[in-house]
Amino acid sequence: MKKYIGYLSVGLFSAAFTILGMQFFSNSQDGEITTNADKQNGAFDFVDYKGNYGFNAPDFVDASQRTVNAVVSINNFSTNTQRQRSNDPFEYFFGFPQQERDPNQPTGSGSGVIISDDGYIVTNNHVIKGSDKIEVILNNQKSYTAELIGTDPNTDIALIKIEEKGLPFIKFVDSDAINVGDWVLAVGNPFGLNSTVTAGIVSAKGRSIDILRRNNASSPIESFIQTDAAINPGNSGGALVNPNGDLVGINTAISSQTGSYVGYGFAVPSNLVKKVVEDIKKYGLVQRGYLGIEGMDLSDEALVREYNKRNSENLKSQPGVIIQRITDNGGALDAGLEKGDIITEIDGVKITSFNKLTLAVGSKYPGDKVKVKVLRAGKEREYTVTLRDTKGNTTTRSLSDLTVTEKLGAEFEPLTDRQKVSFGIDHGLMVKGTEQGGKLSSIGISDGFIILKVNEKNVSKEDDIEKILKSHKGKVSISYVDPYGRIYTRGFTLD
Structure with missing residues (x-):
């Protein structure tokens, strides 16, 4: 013992x-x-972890159930043979363009989000671009033909409507209140798989990937929400929602060399979407203010180096936008802004990059006054600028206020004798300044094309088009010559 x-x-x-x-x-x-x-001596503070942090993952079930029935499939039926898939590494069109143009088969597909119980649906402009018919399919497989209410290529947002009542819909939430690290869900129809929900976090805010400019937007506004929620072809136009099922953004693009998800997706923030679709519903077009400048992003070191080399200057990379040109019909000229001023702040918002500037100004209306802080010769100055639209107006205008050429979305100039001889024609108008979202752009006409006839009548000056279409409503036929001398006739409807 x-x-x-x-x-x-x-x-x-x-x-x-x-x-x-x-x-x-x-x-x-x-x-x-x-x-x-x-x-x-190189040591750092250390936390001695001895157990569970008590982390509770959010419950996505309720948000999923509340949103899947408010996200729709959209099919685009188009006879426009010039439409094709982009080769851009940021896969832009999240649908499935067909090589053969069978009129009974869609030329592309995507998603949309019901935002009111009476059938208003928001989607991407590129999902419905060039469409002759837009088909909307609900989660219960009921199908509708949608009316196109309006588009905004500068944000890649479009508003369409179906005739139905009592529909489930998703409410907007303040996207400025979303933080990096917040949980989000992507809801859409990738690869034709209806009602697919994926989860991730907000991985960045205010992203500019230059995709809208590369797709010919005239005044692009890019301030994307970046997320790692899986987004694939077919998700475009679908919903990015928070764990409560509220709309944070509209899924628009992915960063991919393959066209499929590899880790990053981009959504237009809901605050910008809401402003665009409300303008379209009320006015028929987006009301957007402009400073009246052309500028360069000083936060981009590569741009600054090129600028210094070209202009024999010694600018330093820094937050802000340097004014390179003042336009004749803009508010900046009247306010006293000058070439070389560096814009640092607008209405209390720090301007750290060009996309911050476009978002700060583009969310306002013609006639709005903004406080603009600039650096001039190293000294800070403040100016009050009255914003104008691209035509110099300080008041909002509806679709009915636009001239015919504004509705067509282009400018025109008479042909020279040399051009007439070269193309073997004795009349026509050269197209220039084509705007994405305009009627001519929608049927494949761009700068350098020649308009021969409008509604079977020869045209030789801009007034000819104004006279033919001034009081016209309904179908319009356009005969034109492309830069290779090929003659086409295409049509659209003028409201």
Whole structure:
């Protein structure tokens, strides 16, 4: 018995010694790590983790159930043979363009989000671009033909409507309140798989990937929400929602070399979407204010180096936008802004890049006054600028206020004698300044094309087009010559 008592005593003594030694070692480590002397020797503060942090993942079930029935499939039926898939590494069209133009098959597909119980649906402009017919399919597989209410290529947003009542819909939420790291869900129809929900986080805000300009938007506004929620072809126009099922953004693009998800997706923030679709519904077009400048992003080091090389200057890369030109009909000229001024702030919002500038100004209306802070010769100055639209107006205008050529979305100039001889024609108008979203752009006409006839009548000057279409409503036919001398006739409807 004494033998066993001796073994037990040794065991208890060893255990106690071990515990005391570990405690001493731990205390010694804690003390060493928090001393200034050891920090100077390269040590850093350390948290001794001893258990579960108590992390609870959000419940996505409720948000999924509330949103899947408010996200629709959209099919684009188009006879425009010039439409094709983009080769851009940022896969832009999230649908499936067909090589053969079967009129009974869609030329592309995507998603849309119901935003009111009476059938208003928001989607991407590129999803419905060039369409002759827009088909909307609800989650219950009921199909509708949608009316195109309006588009805004500068944000890649479009508003369409179906005739139905009592529809489930998703409410907008303040996208400015969304933080990097917040959970989000992407809801859409990737690869034709209806009602697909994926989860991720907001990985960045205010992203500009230059995709709208590369797709010929005239005044693009890019301030995308970046997310790692899986987004694939067919998700375009679908919903990015928070865990409550509220609309954070409209999924628009992915960063991919393959055309499929590799980690990053981009959504137009809901605040910008809401402003665009409300303008379209109320006015028939987007009301947007402009400063009346052309500028360069000084936060882009590559642009600054090129600018210095071209202009023999020594500008430094810094937050802000440098004014390179003042337009004749803009508010900047009247307010006293000058070429070379560096815009640093608008209405209290820090302007750190060009996309910050376009978002700060583009969300306002013609006639709005903004406070603009600039650096001029190293000194800060402040000016009050009255914003104007692209035509110099300081008031909002509806679709009915536009001239015919504004509705067509282009400018025209008479042909020279040399051009007439070269193309073997004796009349026509050269197209220039084509705007994305205009009627001519929608049927494939762009700068350098020649308009021969409008509604079977020859045209030789801009007034000819105005006279033919001034009081016209309904179908319009355009005969034109492309830069290769090929003659086409296409049509559209003028409201």
